Amino acid sequence: MADRNIVWVTGCKGFVGGVISERFERAGYNVVGTDVELSVCEPERLEAFAEEIQPGVIVNCAGIRRDATTLGTRVKAYEVNALGARNIALAANTIGATIVQVSSDDVYSSKLDEPVNEFDSPHPNTPYGKSKRAGEMMVRNTTDDHIIIRSSWLYHAQSGRMKDILDAARAGEKYVARMDQFAAPTSVSTYVAFMLKAIERHAKGTFHIVSRGRASRYDFAAKILEYAGYEPGKVLVPETDPKTAENVVLESLMLEMVGADLPTWEDDLRAYMAEENLLA
Structure with a gap:
């Protein structure tokens, strides 16, 4: 039986994964972190691990970074950022867990005329952005129990x-x-605080977590x-x-509609x- 107090964080040694692991532990969750030793490209191993630890939430931070994604490396980027996200969603499905897919503002074009919210259709124009967009689509198509979170310029x-x-x-x-x-620069404190709220309230769908x-x-x-x-x-x-x-520039329209008070950057x-x- 999946336990909502157990959170599995993939990519736990990365820039975002490490902070999420630390702050979820601080919030009282039992965090199980995995990194390169358990590849998101190995669906059978992922499902076996999920069955073993029974997490109620899986936060997928695993991915090929933007600065490591070029036309020459895009096959690997799609393998990890898109198929890897699908594999994690499949593992979540087997035990009834919620998947939190960490996404990015790169799913939009890099030159926009106005701010974009969760209802605006993404049109990425970079190999990295296209792979992250594909990952979002894979998660949506695999499980209804998902939270997709986009942000920009996360810092710690x-x-x-x-x-x-x-x-x-x-x-x-x-x-x-x-x-x-x-x-819109956004601190990891604001980012993780609203991610925790989304999980605690059993939210579903796509959210922008960004400062104003x-x-x-x-x-x-x-x-x-x-x-x-x-x-x-x-x-x-x-x-x-x-x-x-x-x-x-992302806008957090979904959060604003439920009365969330996001700070200025x-x-x-x-x-x-x-x-x-x-x-x-």
């Missing part, structure tokens, strides 16, 4: 851009930041430095490149930096 202090920006400032080095790439507003990479980096007590102008080097400019950042003792 232990790795990634936020750490790189603060490391550069502490070392007196420069950091190059794009002025022509826009999205829009920022460039430069705006985001400057605000991190400002809150940490540095002068952004002494650290940041602005950069633009029309070929790789982006504008993908600036308030979210300040609260997260306070939580991590990073404010000046």
Whole structure:
């Protein structure tokens, strides 16, 4: 019998999987994490593992990353991001578990004229985005008991851009930041908090979990430095490149319709930096 207090997190050693595992444990769940030792491309092993541990929820964070997905590696990306998601959904079906599929704003075109919500049809224009979109479709077609979560520019202090920006400032080095790439930065605290609420309320469907507003990479980096007590102008080097400019701003319409109070990206950042003792 599947136990809602047991959560299986695939890709538990990745950027998002590690944080989700830690914060779910903090919230009182019994978390079982797997990574490369149990490939999402092996459906029989996945089903056997699900039968063994009987999780009530499976959070699928396993995937080939955006920066590792090119035309040359797209076969592997589809194998993991699409068929892997289907395999996890099949394993969830065998024991009656909910699958939480971690998706991305990359399922939309990278150059949008206006913000997009959960009712707008995705049209990805990158190999990575297409593989993640295929994964969403595979999950929907395999089980009704699913939560698909998209977000953008997820950050935490232990790795990634936020750490790189603060490391550069502490070392007196420069950091190059794009002025022509826009999205809604979202902290892992906000992301996981609303993911937990969706699970606890037995929600189903597709949700955008993003902070409100829009920022460039430069705006985001400057605000991190400002809150940490540095002068952004002494650290940041602005950069633009029309070929790789982006504008993908998600709106959390589904959450807003049920009265969720999502923070602005600036308030979210300040609260997260306070939580991590990073404010000046």
